[in-house]
Amino acid sequence: MSPSDSLGPPVQLRFDCECGALQVVQIAPAEGAPESLECSRCEGTLVLEAGRLDGDGGLFACQLCGHPELFSKKDVPRALGLMVVAVAAVLAPWTNYASLAVAAVIDFALYRCMPDVLVCYECQAEHRGYASEPRHPGFDREIAERLAFGKRAVMGKPMRAGGTAGAPEPEH
Ligand SMILES: [Zn+2]
Numbered sequence: 446m447s448p449s450d451s452l453g454p455p456v457q458l459r460f461d462c463e464c465g466a467l468q469v470v471q472i473a474p475a476e477g478a479p480e481s482l483e484c485s486r487c488e489g490t491l492v493l494e495a496g497r498l499d500g501d502g503g504l505f506a507c508q509l510c511g512h513p514e515l516f517s518k519k520d521v522p523r524a525l526g527l528m529v530v531a532v533a534a535v536l537a538p539w540t541n542y543a544s545l546a547v548a549a550v551i552d553f554a555l556y557r558c559m560p561d562v563l564v565c566y567e568c569q570a571e572h573r574g575y576a577s578e579p580r581h582p583g584f585d586r587e588i589a590e591r592l593a594f595g596k597r598a599v600m601g602k603p604m605r606a607g608g609t610a611g612a613p614e615p616e617h
């Protein structure tokens with residue numbers, strides 16, 4: 446048994462290099478992210494802000510840029526959802542349109558059981574396989590606007606201390 450077996454499973458960081466090549470990095474929570482890696486397409490050096498990851502795989506800040514605000518979204522492949530709907534539409538005339546109702550149930554079930562992906566507000570890097578604690582709430586437009594337009598965009602709503610880790614869901 447290797448030391449990392451007692452810790453969380455490896456987690457995954459995905460982001461696009463400036464050249465457009467998708468980078469997928471596997472990170473063992475015990476070891477943390479590498480400090481940098483080289484893009485296999487443009488050979489540019491990509492610097493990772495390692496850290497802010499606890500030994501159980503809990504994520505406290507973006508592994509790429511170090512920004513502490515992230516949002517959760519369901520990791521449902523769009524193509525899969527569309528395929529379910531397309532098959533249901535084709536079958537509809539033969540099933541007296543019951544297939545459409547079945548498709549809605551399947552889509553809902555898919556959505557419910559798919560894992561969360563954590564997305565950085567700042568650089569859009571995606572993090573998969575992280576521990577469920579600390580939890581990062583769903584997308585908050587006010588946070589995205591503050592980052593896009595600067596502090597003036599959202600008056601009186603500065604960043605929460607510690608970022609979004611364990612923050613409540615947005616009310617709007
Ligand atoms: Zn590149």
Ligand SMILES: [Zn+2]
Pocket residue numbers: 507508509510511512565566567568569570
């Ligand atoms: Zn980031």
